[in-house]
Amino acid sequence: MPCEVKERERTGIINPIFTCQPCGAQYASIGIRDCIGIVHGGQGCVMFVRLLISQHLKESFEIASSSVHEEGAVFGALKRVEEAVDVLLMRYPRVKVIPIISTCSTEVIGDDIDGLVIKLNAGLLKEKYAGREVHLIPIHTPSFVGSMITGYNLALKDFVSYFAKKSEPNGKINLITGWVNPGDVTALKHLLSEMRVDATVLFEIENFDSPLMPEGNSVSHGDTSIEDLRGTADALGTIALNRYEGGKAAQFLESEFGVPAVIGPTPIGIRNTDTFLQNVRKMTGKPIPESLVRERGIALDALTDVTHMFLADKRVAIYGNPDLVIGLAQFCLDLEMRPVLLLLGDDNSGYKDDPRIKELQENIDFDMEVVTNADLWELEDRIKNKGLKLDLILGHSKGRFISIDYDIPMVRVGFPTYDRAGLYRYPVVGYSGATWLAEAMANALFADMEHKHVREWSLNVW
Numbered sequence: 001m002p003c004e005v006k007e008r009e010r011t012g013i014i015n016p017i018f019t020c021q022p023c024g025a026q027y028a029s030i031g032i033r034d035c036i037g038i039v040h041g042g043q044g045c046v047m048f049v050r051l052l053i054s055q056h057l058k059e060s061f062e063i064a065s066s067s068v069h070e071e072g073a074v075f076g077a078l079k080r081v082e083e084a085v086d087v088l089l090m091r092y093p094r095v096k097v098i099p100i101i102s103t104c105s106t107e108v109i110g111d112d113i114d115g116l117v118i119k120l121n122a123g124l125l126k127e128k129y130a131g132r133e134v135h136l137i138p139i140h141t142p143s144f145v146g147s148m149i150t151g152y153n154l155a156l157k158d159f160v161s162y163f164a165k166k167s168e169p170n171g172k173i174n175l176i177t178g179w180v181n182p183g184d185v186t187a188l189k190h191l192l193s194e195m196r197v198d199a200t201v202l203f204e205i206e207n208f209d210s211p212l213m214p215e216g217n218s219v220s221h222g223d224t225s226i227e228d229l230r231g232t233a234d235a236l237g238t239i240a241l242n243r244y245e246g247g248k249a250a251q252f253l254e255s256e257f258g259v260p261a262v263i264g265p266t267p268i269g270i271r272n273t274d275t276f277l278q279n280v281r282k283m284t285g286k287p288i289p290e291s292l293v294r295e296r297g298i299a300l301d302a303l304t305d306v307t308h309m310f311l312a313d314k315r316v317a318i319y320g321n322p323d324l325v326i327g328l329a330q331f332c333l334d335l336e337m338r339p340v341l342l343l344l345g346d347d348n349s350g351y352k353d354d355p356r357i358k359e360l361q362e363n364i365d366f367d368m369e370v371v372t373n374a375d376l377w378e379l380e381d382r383i384k385n386k387g388l389k390l391d392l393i394l395g396h397s398k399g400r401f402i403s404i405d406y407d408i409p410m411v412r413v414g415f416p417t418y419d420r421a422g423l424y425r426y427p428v429v430g431y432s433g434a435t436w437l438a439e440a441m442a443n444a445l446f447a448d449m450e451h452k453h454v455r456e457w458s459l460n461v462w
């Protein structure tokens with residue numbers, strides 16, 4: 001069979017592709033306006049995650065820690081969460097939403113954050129903050145199961161299920177973007193605006209490409225409001241672009257409030273962007289305007305310039321968030337490339353039943369491996385010891401040393417990407433994303449040819 005889906009066989013992880021569940025909950029929470037999360041665990045559960053997100057977005061943002069130490073780890077540390085909630089509310093008068101995000105240690109010791117929320121709602125909030133709108137939302141993200149992907153998926157569902165409330169139909173669609181960059185949000189909003197479609201974007205992180213203003217500002221905030229979240233139950237429907245990063249929230253809105261859900265495809269490449277726009281058209285009844293047909297045409301023209309001449313038959317390895325990896329693999333196939341190795345970095349047993357992977361299995365005529373629960377050693381070992389030949393690597397910055405050590409060109413894509421300037425600003429979704437991706441891959445190959453002193457005839461006449 002040309003396409004095999006297998007699980008990593010080794011025990012232990014060497015150079016992980018993902019980090020842990022609380023990271024996903026933190027990434028989701030920064031997209032909400034007037035929200036600061038409290039991560040209930042050791043300080044590192046915030047410090048390193050916040051550093052990672054800040055390095056990626058090149059912005060500063062606020063997130064708190066209950067900073068559990070030895071005593072709390074043995075005897076319980078709920079008191080520290082009580083204090084953290086109080087301090088946050090005193091210090092930040094604008095804060096209305098406080099997710100309390102658990103971690104491995106506080107789940108193991110069994111700290112009852114749900115019970116604590118009931119206690120704080122009946123006590124502290126009534127006594128000290130009467131009349132102030134405050135929402136405490138427990139989010140359980142033990143890191144010994146799942147990954148940052150499941151943490152993101154779970155947090156989105158928890159936020160939506162906490163706030164969504166049926167009222168009058170609002171004529172909007174819910175657009176659950178998944179784990180994307182500010183540039184992706186801009187691109188998606190542009191597509192919807194061309195179609196004259198009003199959407200609630202979950203979660204709205206466009207402002208994490210923040211301006212430096214004359215009056216000074218140093219902290220970025222998400223822009224999905226409490227009202228937006230409440231209104232998700234009144235929408236025409238939900239489109240979740242990523243199956244594993246927002247699919248649960250879309251399913252919840254459908255089962256609980258009858259809001260129809262369309263999950264996927266991740267609009268990477270022309271084909272998937274076409275499907276996304278068709279889904280929007282069916283859900284809203286709004287036509288796809290000529291302006292988008294023209295944008296599509298410009299993207300197709302750009303792709304035609306690089307596909308057959310330069311990208312065809314190039315062997316690619318892709319790792320990172322599963323929807324991104326699968327979307328990139330689909331796009332690579334459309335560009336006549338050969339995605340020979342896909343690495344999905346957690347133990348989700350559902351990957352092998354993903355219809356997109358089944359489609360890949362049915363339609364390729366070369367050998368492809370899909371490794372679940374993978375780490376970066378799965379890539380390095382194949383290159384170093386098993387003769388895997390690659391022309392290109394697609395993935396986030398954590399794999400850059402493989403690219404450097406084995407002299408294989410790499411296009412940074414996904415999270416985190418911190419060793420190239422401004423990547424968070426460029427979309428990978430939509431027609432503009434397809435153009436950027438294809439040209440970035442072609443330029444990486446051109447630069448590699450120069451680096452390796454390859455004087456290929458085609459470059460001279462192009």
Ligand code: SF4
Nearest residue numbers: 020044045103104143
């Ligand atoms: S693995 Fe556990 S201790 Fe480490 S950052 Fe994640 S939640 Fe915190």
